[in-house]
Amino acid sequence: MAIRDDLAGALFPTLQEMIEFFSQKLGQDALNVHDFEATGALLRALARKHGAPALQAIEEYFGERGKRNAALIKAELPDANLESLQNFFLGLASTGEIQFTDVQSTEDRFFFSVENCPIGYTERMIDQKVCDCMMAIDRKMVETISEGKLTFETIKGPPNCRNVVRKAQ
Secondary structure (H helix, E strand, C coil): CCCCHHHHHHHCCCHHHHHHHHHHHCCCCCCCHHHHHHHHHHHHHHHHHHCHHHHHHHHHHHHHHHHHHHHHHHHHCCCCCHHHHHHHHHHHHHCCCCCEEEEEECCCEEEEEECCCCCCCCCCHHHHHHHHHHCHHHHHHHHHHCCCCEEEEEEECCCCEEEEEEECC
């Protein structure tokens, strides 16, 4: 059952309460598919209620999460190159939690789409802003693993996102 945005907004009257909740609840635990929809609803509601400060806090939190994830993932990769990161992302897709479609690769980049956003985002502007902030997790993870040699970018937003990992310019 999806969490309604208005109910989620009532859960955290202040931005500080939201930050503390995510720091404690999600702190060291990785998000799993069951958390995606609830997390998306909470973050949308918080962004509506608190605006730019909430978006900044969301981006900072997920960026730091990406850096922490990078340390764990890098230890498991044979190399920090484009091919290794492509295989990592395709491995995520093989778990069934997130479905990738239209995967394409070239010598210096690979593209993939995610249909039917697992976080429940649509084309509404607030969804796009929150999505951009949350995707700091992948941007920072790719940047950290590759030591700045690769970048991650969402080139088309929700609900059917198109992403690219490419060599940094």
